[in-house]
Amino acid sequence: NAGVTQTPKFQVLxxxxxxTLQCAQDMNHEYMSWYRQDPGMGLRLIHYxxxxxxxxxxxxxxxxxxxxxxxxxxxxxxxxxAPSQTSVYFCASSLLAGATKQFFGPGTRLTVL
Amino acid sequence: xxxxxQSPQSLHVQEGDSTNFTCSFPSSNFYAxxxxxxxxxxxxxxxFVMTLNGDEKKKGRISATLNxxxxxxxxxxxxxxPEDSATYLCALGDMRFGAGTRLTVKP
Numbered sequence: 510n511a512g513v514t515q516t517p518k519f520q521v522l523x524x525x526x527x528x529t530l531q532c533a534q535d536m537n538h539e540y541m542s543w544y545r546q547d548p549g550m551g552l553r554l555i556h557y558x559x560x561x562x563x564x565x566x567x568x569x570x571x572x573x574x575x576x577x578x579x580x581x582x583x584x585x586x587x588x589x590x591a592p593s594q595t596s597v598y599f600c601a602s603s604l605l606a607g608a609t610k611q612f613f614g615p616g617t618r619l620t621v622l
Numbered sequence: 623x624x625x626x627x628q629s630p631q632s633l634h635v636q637e638g639d640s641t642n643f644t645c646s647f648p649s650s651n652f653y654a655x656x657x658x659x660x661x662x663x664x665x666x667x668x669x670f671v672m673t674l675n676g677d678e679k680k681k682g683r684i685s686a687t688l689n690x691x692x693x694x695x696x697x698x699x700x701x702x703x704p705e706d707s708a709t710y711l712c713a714l715g716d717m718r719f720g721a722g723t724r725l726t727v728k729p
Contacts (some may be wrong), residue, residue: 542717551711551721552666567717599665607715608654608673613665 510535513614515600521620522590530585530617532600540606541583545569545596546616552599558583559606590621628712628720635702636728642698643723645712649693654715657686657697660722661708669697669710702727 516531534541542557554567558577572594574586583602587594597618603611627646635641647655654673658666670679675690683700699706702725709722 544717544719549721552713552719554717557717607717608671610668610671611656611717612668615665 512536513600513602513612515598515614515617517617518615519618521622522587523622524590524592526590528587528590530587530598530600530619532583532585532614533581534583534602534612535581536602536604536612537580538602538604538612539580540604540609540611541577541600541602542567542611543573543575543583543585544599544601545594546599547596555585555598557606587619592621595619595621626712626714626718626720628710628723630723631721632724632726634726634728637702637704639702639727640698640700641702641725642696643710643725645695645697645720647693647695647712647714647718649690652690652693652714655688655695656713656715657695658711658713659684659708660711666711697723699725704729 513534539560543555544552553569555573556575558564561580564575597616599616600614601611603609629644657669660666670686672688677688679686685698688695704727707727709724711722713719
């Protein structure tokens with residue numbers, strides 16, 4: 510099993526550009542989520558999904574969109590990148606929401622100039 | 623406590639020392655607490671998921687306890703080794719994370 514994979518590993522964008530961060534898992538997990546990691550602030554939940562076709566907002570959803578058309582994939586879209594979105598982004602999955610172990614992808618380091 | 627709080631923020635110990643740190647959380651509407659180990663330049667790795675008051679989990683030299691009535695969990699490391707150096711995160715079942723405790727174990 511590859512576990513949770515993310516692409517790209519690094520990305521530099523200019524302000525106003527859009528892009529999609531890819532996330533996939535091969536463990537047949539229902540729950541998937543996106544986090545951003547900022548210095549001194551730990552991990553903050555952006556969006557999550559409890560199954561294909563179902564998504565919801567987390568703590569810091571503004572400026573991001575998600576969709577979940579399949580169980581395996583959960584892409585994160587930045588609509589119009591801003592310097593405040595410079596961060597490291599982690600995707601994660603777990604069998605069920607909340608009470609089962611969560612597995613993290615390797616992360617994407619995004620810089621917005 | 624409105625959010626998840628971890629203490630201390632950082633900890634430096636000598637190899638062989640035993641250590642522990644705390645995760646505090648709101649005790650209302652509790653359903654799960656997660657502990658993660660996060661090494662530099664890697665991604666967080668799940669250690670434990672705890673759901674019941676009084677729960678105790680153990681993995682090698684690392685163990686954790688849970689008190690849901692008073693809203694805290696302790697993580698213990700017995701006989702710390704340099705490879706235990708990492709940031710240890712706790713999170714509630716709704717994925718509210720603490721800021722972590724950074725542990726450095728000196729040889």
